[in-house]
Amino acid sequence: MRYLPTAPSEDRALLDAIGVQRAEDLLSGIPESLRLHRDLNLPACLSEQEVLAQVQGLADLNTPFKARFLGAGAYDHFVPAAVDQMISRQEWFTAYTPYQPEISQGTLQHIFEYQTLMCDLTGLEVGNASLYDGGTACVEAALMAVRLQKKRNTILVSQGLHPHYLEVLCTNITPHEGLKLVVVDLKDGVTDMDDLRAKLDGDVAAVLVGYPNFLGCVEDLPAISEAAKTCGAFVVSVTQEALSLGWFEAPGRAGADMACGEAMSFGNRPSFGGPFLGFLTVKDAHKREIPGRVVGQTRDLDGTTGYVLTLTAREQHIRRDKATSNICSNQGLVALRANIYLQLAGPEGLAGLAARNAAKAQFLRARLLELPDFAAPFGAPFFNEFVTEYKGDMKALLASCAKEGILPGLDLTPYAPSLKNHILWCATELNTREQIEHLVEVLARVPSVVG
Incomplete structure (x- = not known):
């Protein structure tokens, strides 16, 4: 948000319009005993030039790598200059979230296109608007599997999953009473199939496996899927390097029931650790349990193509105890960059x-x-x-x-x-x-x- 200073005359006009003499009069609802009657203990303000020089000094402390x-x-x-240029177009500008389609067509269209592209890459039918990052995408996929697999409370996680993703899973799964995370060992850098088969039973809702995994090794998704299907468990592929989806078989066509992970590689920069772009795609039969929003394409009475929020869990805003997830926003700008990058490529x-x-x-x-x-x-x-x-x-x-x-x-x-x-x-x-x-x-x- 930009800082827009006002002149004293403008401040006076605003106060007169409100009907108060001083800005302090707006605090009348706060007891005097709770108010601070002195200036904040802050250093003197600097000029823009001085601030820039100070920030540059901090940046110079970084180690530059060639x-x-x-x-x-x-x-x-590499991020083409066209990505930076195209994201500034006014079609994408909209306030907050696209509830009103008549004023949010640009945002709705690019989210719809992003969802479609991710479905193409993963070989699955439905994708959501986007999630915060790869770790939270893992959480949402695991919890979604548990909701779909009623009375199944165990989630098997390959030890090859990104360790940070595993930490996020543990943090979010632990508060859910009755849910269990069980780690499957590795053998020669990939999931140990013997250990996986030994831990698969009728209580397993899903198996989460890296594709490729944290060690860079490519897992045998068809073999893992075949083993999981013997006890009715879902297979969730987790991809931390989305560019690999342009090289390997799409996880949906290799046996995965859900595909999730991190898509920041598409048109975004590491930027000292973010922002990231979590993705989640599922089969059409499971779309009602997908968290967040799903944008759909339609036609109005005149036959003109338009875009709307086809599925959005209103419970997230009203009946929160019925919500599928706490996800209620999407990484719109980051997803837009991914959309533009993929279409350019x-x-x-x-x-x-x-x-x-x-x-x-x-x-x-x-x-x-x-x-x-x-x-x-x-x-x-x-x-x-x-x-x-x-x-x-x-x-x-x-x-x-x-x-x-x-x-x-x-x-x-x-x-x-x-x-x-x-x-x-x-x-x-x-x-x-x-x-x-x-x-x-x-x-x-x-x-x-x-x-």
């Missing part, structure tokens, strides 16, 4: 971009494995992320990369004992051959651990 090889849920992709462009990501990651992995201190712990297929085991000095590696302006992959040591001295690397279309070769040169100079 090359980035970090993903793990937030991915740095088109099916062939998106597939080509995904192919470039896969090729860059394959090249990066091959070059790293030529170094004596690096090894490949997993053999599963991957998209643009993969894990290497590192036998050298991790602190020295991080320091050497920072000195050269390189943001390396994620040290997985804090996430699990079995991942000690493992690094999760990511390569996107922004990583040039020169950057990869420079990284390898820097890593080759890092001293090995002796003894």
